[in-house]
Amino acid sequence: MELASILILSLLSAWRPSVGKECDVRNILIFLLFLVYLVLLVFLRPFSAALDNIVSIGLTAMMVFAVLLMTLGIQQRAGQNNATFAISGWILMMSSIVVLMKAVWDLVTYGVDIYLTRRYTAREMARKKGELLAAAPEVQLEERSL
Secondary structure, three states, rough: HHHHHHHHHHHHHHHHHHHHHHHHHHHHHHHHHHHHHHHHHHHHOOOHHHHHHHHHHHHHHHHHHHHHHHHHHHHOOOOOOHHHHHHHHHHHHHHHHHHHHHHHHHHHHHHHHHHHHHHHHHHHHHHHHHHHHHHHHHHHHHHHOO
């Protein structure tokens, strides 16, 4: 789903319209692409972790709103000082902050997961070694003599 949307976005971004109306059509198609992606995220919830689904839906909703504002600003042909561009810029800045916070969260949880997995594995190995030594007393004698 993500790769297909990236491919379509790349194709739409590569299109360089020569007339203003074609540019508006391209921008509306980009907005619709993000909107369809948001709807699919809401209904399919492709990630197994609830937090990943929530963050993805939130980020995509922010993108949809920013692209809508940019599309409206371009259609108004009001220039760079248009308020819609400023608002969409703030939305994009907030989305990048959310992405950074999510990346830090993922790294911390990954580190904790590795630490806990290693602790569990070490305990399991010690338990199995204890079971093997208890089951075979002759191994204990050989081990003590070494």
